[in-house]
Amino acid sequence: MIITTIPDLSLQYDEALSLLRVEWASGQDMRTFRTSAEQLLPLAHRLGVRHVLLEMNTFPDISVYDQVWLGAHWMPVLVQLPLKRVVLAIHRRRVHNQLAIDSLIAMSRTFIKFDIQFFSTALPGLHWLSDYSARLPAFVAEWDLVHGPGPLSGPGRPAGPLHRPLP
DSSP: OEEOSSTTEEEEEETTTTEEEEEEOSTTOOTTHHHHHHHHHHHHHHHTOOEEEEEGGGSOOOOHHHHHHIIIIIHHHHTTSOOSEEEEEOOTTOHHHHHHHHHHHHHHGGGOOSEEEEESSHHHHHHHHTTTOTTHHHHHHHHHHHHOSOTTOSTTSOOSBOOOOOO
């Protein structure tokens, strides 16, 4: 199911998989980032999401001010959700946001009760989140029909895990 209630975010949910896919949809404009991030948490709670894919390749560089806000206000709520697995799809060339994510995880590590994995693109992460479910091709097809293939998931693009330990 495609969800359109948060304008800055492209969202998709599969109830059977308890899987929420999140992608930034506002280009370089981060003025409403915090509002959108705040709206995402109650949505995930209401849906009972257990697995999340955050497609970080579509996010512009996260400012220091937004990083501080995420750490102080967003992460404490996120870690209270009944999440089991989270995938952060972020290409190795996205160093700024990778460092921001590493910092947020390190700051919240003692409160994080879910598994976090990094992949360079969304599709391998979706496979891992869904345990290679037979539902995944339809899930991906629905996304592609509305949004097209992910920013780095098309043919000839790098794929697969980043193979690096969590901080």
